[in-house]
Amino acid sequence: MSHSLQFFTPSRAPYLTLQKLPATSYTRFPVINFPIKKHSLTITKSSSSDLDAASPQVLDSGNGQTGAVGGLSADNVVVVPSHVPSDSGTAAGIDVDSVTEVELKENGFRSTRRTKLICTIGPATCGFEQLEALAVGGMNVARINMCHGTREWHKMVIERVRRLNVEKGFAVAIMMDTEGSEIHMGDLGGAASAKAEDGEIWTFSVRAFGTPRPERTINVNYDGFAEDVKVGDELLVDGGMVRFEVIEKIGPDVKCRCTDSGLLLPRANLTFWRDGSLVRERNAMLPTISSKDWLDIDFGIAEGVDFIAISFVKSAEVINHLKSYIAARSRGGDIAVIAKIESIDSLKNLEEIILASDGAMVARGDLGAQIPLEQVPSAQQRIVRVCRQLNKPVIVASQLLESMIEYPTPTRAEVADVSEAVRQRADALMLSGESAMGQYPDKALAVLRSVSVRIEKWWREAKRHEAMVLPDVGTSFADSISEEICISAAKMANNLEVDALFVYTKTGHMASLLSRCRPDCPIFAFTTTTSVRRRLNLQWGLIPFRLGFSDDMESNLNKTFSLLKARGMIKSGDLVIAVSDMLQSIQVMNVP
Ligand SMILES: Nc1ncnc2c1ncn2[C@@H]1O[C@H](COP(=O)(O)OP(=O)(O)OP(=O)(O)O)[C@@H](O)[C@H]1O
Ligand SMILES: CC(=O)C(=O)O
Ligand SMILES: [K+]
Ligand SMILES: [Mg+2]
Known part of the structure; x- marks a missing residue:
């Protein structure tokens, strides 16, 4: 039996009066046998007699071929179709990877991880087996950083991730992160790092040094460097991991004395400070892209990456520009643009930048080099909050588990930092050096996973439903109805303690609106295209599936129930709330 609440927009049912009812009144209506057509709200009782496990159906992992949904880890839900030829194809069954099947049967939906995990891929993790280990460990998105490596190298990584998806049934999305045009060091002539000791004199120069690189020399990418710095300036590498004082300028060479020793990494970011403030002179005129x-x-468009993250965004303009560029060039314009918030300007223009973007990243590494470190936590909280309100996924990045580059266990402070990001309910956490070039990438990922699951559970048990006001972000009345439906559905899901929310969504929009509400139960998001499915992988609490579905919700539900039941992922009696972007309705039902 299902209880259904439906809203008709004028475009769907022009003969009906459009009327929005307060969410609290929905459940008071009695269940009746036939749809009431004369009011804007109908309550239907549906039968499940047409449930047919053998009917043609598609439930897909998102790679359009075969494979698992999500990852193989015990906290990640996975469904595998046995043979699905294309986005529009059909198949007669599904496969579920054994780890997930066991996990769902043992622990139910509630234990699944809601916070998504991103791993930067580098020399430590670019092998096929290493990538597979990360996917098994819960990696939802693989990030490649164009600051490092050649395009051939990145192409190889992308191909391996795609092969992993096709052959092993994952749906790992790919994020390409641009270099940006801030000032940074050269690549250290191929060396993995260089140690700078207190008191040593180093030369920073736009001159290209020969190989082998002369001792204590650093190439700088910015032509105006020697002109812009002054004797007495403080030069910060990677936001202060190593510090120098400018002592002399000789032509293009800038001589500096090391005042805080540390490890210099290839292409590390450089900032210079004068009288306690960041100097932003001509480099401020450099283009963001x-x-x-x-x-x-x-290259990213040609390779069909899922996300492009733009470094050092200063304004919404550049995001709009890039989005129209992508729309003109990529099929369907289905690459999402993520704004990296890592400069003073990006904080100044935060709301408009986030509004223009498809998501944002709190890039704490460079942000901490541009604003005082003690301001980074409040900036993070603000960015996470604004993203949530504007319904854009948000990633917390950099130094989450920095010590795990070298050590197999994190510090207590790092665990507290990860916990705080999960408590703030960021959509995703990102590993940088820990997975790119650290010694314990799998262990670092496991820490993110276990801390996420633990903090999420604590939050639910403590019943900490926040009273965050979610403003209307829709641009049309139909959008506003969708938002109200999702807010109401999420609230009902919490109050009725349902097992799962189901959302049928072609564009992914309804799924993201549900995710924004951060409900207690997981959200099974069914979508028709593989690219939307991969993109939903970045959003909090969504378990994305690819499913061939129609505009007939009853048949969609029956098809889904039979597919998921056949795999043991749901069982008779489970309480589910379903919404869709084809029909403005909320349905509450027990799985037959
Ligand atoms: N493709 C790669 N090849 C070699 N080393 C890499 C690669 N990607 C990352 N690394 C290493 O991992 C470290 C951390 O990676 P990360 O992506 O955070 O870069 P970053 O240089 O800190 O820049 P960004 O501000 O863009 O994040 C880098 O400093 C670099 O040493
Ligand atoms: C991720 C990144 O670019 C930063 O933290 O600076
Ligand atoms: K970058
Ligand atoms: Mg950065």
Whole structure:
């Protein structure tokens, strides 16, 4: 039996009066046998007699071929179709990977991880087996950083991730992160790192040094460097991991004395400070997207990456520009643009940047080099809150488990930091050096996973439903109805303690609106295309499936129930709330 509440917009049912009813009144209506057509609200009782496990159906992992949904980890839900030829194809059954099947049977939906995990891929993790280990460990998105490595190298990583998806049934999305045109060091002539000791004199220069690189020399990418710095300036590498004082300028060479020793990493970011403030002179005029970045973006479009993250965004304009560029060039314009918030300007223009973007990243590494470190936590909280309100996924990045680059266990402070990001209910957490070049990438991922699951559970048990006001973000009346439906459905799901929310969504929009509400139960998001499915992988609490579905909700539900039941992922009696973007309705039902 299902209880259904339906809203008809004028476009769907022009003969009906459109009327929005307060959410609290929905459940008071009695269940009746036939749809009432003369009012804007109908309550239907549906039968499940047409449930047919053998009917043609598609439930897919998102790679359009075969495979698992999500990852193989015990906290990640996975469904595998046995043979699904294409986005529009059909198949007669599904497979579920054994780890997930066991996990769902033992622990139910509630134990699934809601916070998504991103791993930066580097020399430590670019092998096929290493990538597979990360996917098994819960990696939802693989990030490639165009600051490092060649395009050939990145192409190889992308191909391996795609192969992993096709052959092993994952749906790992790919995020390409641009270099941006801030000032940074050269690549240290191929060395993995260089140690700078207190008191040593180093030369920073735009001159290209020969190989082998002369001792204590650093190439800088910014032509105006020697002109812009002054004797007495403080030069910070990677936001202060190593510090120098400028002592002399000789032509293009800038001599500096090391004042805080540390490890210099290839292409590390450089900032210079004068009288306690960041100096932003001519480099402030550099374009956000450099000519090299545009070539990398063309590469990303050609490779069909799922996300492009733009470094050092200053305004919404650049995001709009890039989005129209992508729309003109990629099929269906289905690459999401993520704004990296890592500069003072991006904080100044935060709301408009986030509104223009498809998501944002709290890039704490560079942000901490541009604002005082003690301001980074409040900036993070603000960015996470604004993203949530504007319904954009948000990633918390950098130094989450920095010590795990070298050590197999995190510090207590790192665990507290990860916990705080999960408590703030960020959509995703990101590993950088820990997975790119650290010694314990799998262990670092496992820490993110276990801390996420634990904090999420604690939050639910403590019944900490926040009273965050979610503003209306829709641009049309129909959008506003969708938002109200999702807010109401999420609230009903919490109050009725349902097992799962189901959302049928072609564009993914309704799924993201549900995710924004951060309900207690997981959200099974069914979508028709593989690219939407991969993109939903970034959003909090969504378990995305690809499913061939129609506009007939009853048949969609029956098809889904039979597919998921056949795999033991749901069982008779489970309480489910379903919404969809084809029919403005909320349905509450027990799985037959
Ligand atoms: N493709 C790669 N090849 C080699 N080393 C890499 C690669 N990707 C990352 N690394 C290493 O991992 C470290 C951390 O990676 P991360 O992506 O956070 O870069 P980053 O240099 O800190 O820049 P960003 O501000 O863009 O994040 C880098 O400093 C680099 O040493
Ligand atoms: C991720 C990134 O770019 C930063 O933290 O600076
Ligand atoms: K970058
Ligand atoms: Mg950065």
